Amino acid sequence: MTPPLVNSAAARDIANVLHPYTDLKVHQEVGPMVISRGEGVRVFDENGKGYIESVAGLWCASLGFSNERLVQAAAAQMRKLPFYHAFTAKSHEPVIDLAEMLIQRAPVPMSKVFFANSGSEANDTAIKMVWYFNNAVGRPQKKKIIGRVKGYHGITLAAASLTGLPANHRSFDVPLAGFVHTMAPHYYHGALPGETEDEFATRCADELEKLILAEGPDTVAAMWAEPILGAGGVIVPPPGYYEKIQAVLKKYDVLFVADEVICGFWRTGNYWGSGTMNMKPDILTCAKALSSSYLPISAVMVNERVFQGLSEESHKIGTFGHGYTYSGHPVPAAVAIETLKIYDETHIGDHVRAVGPVLQSEMRRRFADHPLVGEVRGVGLIGAVELVADKATHANFDPALKIGPRLVKLCEANGVIGRALPGDALAFSPPLIISADEVNEMLDGVGRALDELTVQLRREQISVVS
Ligand code: PMP
Numbered sequence: 219m220t221p222p223l224v225n226s227a228a229a230r231d232i233a234n235v236l237h238p239y240t241d242l243k244v245h246q247e248v249g250p251m252v253i254s255r256g257e258g259v260r261v262f263d264e265n266g267k268g269y270i271e272s273v274a275g276l277w278c279a280s281l282g283f284s285n286e287r288l289v290q291a292a293a294a295q296m297r298k299l300p301f302y303h304a305f306t307a308k309s310h311e312p313v314i315d316l317a318e319m320l321i322q323r324a325p326v327p328m329s330k331v332f333f334a335n336s337g338s339e340a341n342d343t344a345i346k347m348v349w350y351f352n353n354a355v356g357r358p359q360k361k362k363i364i365g366r367v368k369g370y371h372g373i374t375l376a377a378a379s380l381t382g383l384p385a386n387h388r389s390f391d392v393p394l395a396g397f398v399h400t401m402a403p404h405y406y407h408g409a410l411p412g413e414t415e416d417e418f419a420t421r422c423a424d425e426l427e428k429l430i431l432a433e434g435p436d437t438v439a440a441m442w443a444e445p446i447l448g449a450g451g452v453i454v455p456p457p458g459y460y461e462k463i464q465a466v467l468k469k470y471d472v473l474f475v476a477d478e479v480i481c482g483f484w485r486t487g488n489y490w491g492s493g494t495m496n497m498k499p500d501i502l503t504c505a506k507a508l509s510s511s512y513l514p515i516s517a518v519m520v521n522e523r524v525f526q527g528l529s530e531e532s533h534k535i536g537t538f539g540h541g542y543t544y545s546g547h548p549v550p551a552a553v554a555i556e557t558l559k560i561y562d563e564t565h566i567g568d569h570v571r572a573v574g575p576v577l578q579s580e581m582r583r584r585f586a587d588h589p590l591v592g593e594v595r596g597v598g599l600i601g602a603v604e605l606v607a608d609k610a611t612h613a614n615f616d617p618a619l620k621i622g623p624r625l626v627k628l629c630e631a632n633g634v635i636g637r638a639l640p641g642d643a644l645a646f647s648p649p650l651i652i653s654a655d656e657v658n659e660m661l662d663g664v665g666r667a668l669d670e671l672t673v674q675l676r677r678e679q680i681s682v683v684s
Contacts, residue, residue: 256283270660273637277647278506295552304546312551325492328519333546337479338372340503340516348440354531364441368402368450403455415456423462440473445491448480452602475501483507487598513550574598604643608683628667
């Protein structure tokens with residue numbers, strides 16, 4: 219790799235920017251990939267080379283990278299009222315309209331909406347709400363929160379504690395006390411020999427019940443679940459899993475929180491992942507596609523029971539002492555309103571239901587039998603192709619080999635920006651507006667990258683058992 223030129227954007231990046239999710243030391247040598255503009259499902263680097271964005275940035279730019287209506291919505295709101303807040307009973311039309319739209323579209327009856335700026339903040343807020351609620355209803359000892367191994371809920375202190383991925387815990391001194399994790403619902407890696415999907419789902423629920431009993435049911439407040447686990451590997455739980463899980467939670471009066479930060483807004487072919495996976499949450503968090511990520515905004519929806527608890531407690535104390543300066547900021551709220559209108563007017567759900575099956579069938583047709591591929595999985599417009607060292611045992615490559623990141627680099631050379639997840643799964647979560655032709659073009663690029671990687675690994679005598 220040639221060192222970046224002095225005074226180039228890359229050199230100034232190296233000198234000044236501390237990057238999230240990056241090996242900070244390697245970055246000082248290698249430098250950034252500078253993205254300069256976007257159009258449709260593509261972004262272009264500083265040299266003008268175009269790439270299909272196979273994960274919509276971070277699973278989020280649902281309407282692609284050049285939606286003019288969203289630009290106009292932001293500009294119009296900036297001119298009218300560029301900022302106002304929602305503290306101390308102040309309000310404005312964008313926050314009122316957006317809350318109403320979300321309540322109307324909720325997967326189960328919801329009562330109220332609280333706004334934040336990111337998925338992490340939405341989950342952090344929901345954790346605090348769960349604690350506040352249990353104080354309100356006179357069970358101050360019922361506070362523990364259950365996440366899942368491989369679950370991802372963000373990186374603020376509490377959200378990172380809930381997340382079940384080692385890189386988010388190591389050296390950050392989390393998880394905090396009171397956060398526990400139950401097993402990942404991943405049949406491909408988690409099933410015992412001869413176990414059916416249904417038996418596996420039952421065992422997941424049994425494990426959850428054992429955990430609740432071991433911790434003490436009167437100390438367990440809530441369980442969080444992404445309908446389909448995203449950053450942990452695009453893991454689609456087996457049929458029946460959520461029915462069994464929710465029965466256990468109900469038995470011990472444990473609140474259920476759906477983290478719809480990735481799955482919300484048609485990603486899985488229904489408005490919410492909760493609809494696709496038959497989840498009936500008490501609280502729902504969402505972000506990303508809420509505004510097509512053109513501006514930061516997230517939301518927490520709570521049902522009437524939870525709201526009543528929050529209401530009583532706030533009245534006792536005199537205020538609900540929680541809120542961000544930018545909770546319900548009018549400009550991102552206006553962009554979110556426009557985004558939801560575009561979803562409705564363009565029937566984006568019908569589009570996902572037409573194009574999603576192309577992604578799912580083409581991923582499987584092209585890659586399921588590839589020598590490097592262990593499992594191809596997904597629903598709607600979310601999917602993953604997992605690379606394994608041994609197709610019979612499902613053993614992953616040694617993480618030190620960095621197979622996933624190598625594949626991502628080869629994808630980039632082939633005109634596709636991809637994202638490697640832990641366990642060498644290449645994720646797909648393209649903008650929802652992607653066409654069938656663009657899906658095929660994206661998979662053509664990934665296919666070339668996979669073949670090039672296979673040749674390289676053979677040359678390096680890295681053993682692949684297929
Ligand atoms: N929850 C889920 C399911 C996510 O995928 C993410 C981000 N990828 C988050 C929460 C955190 O969102 P943010 O990065 O906006 O804080």
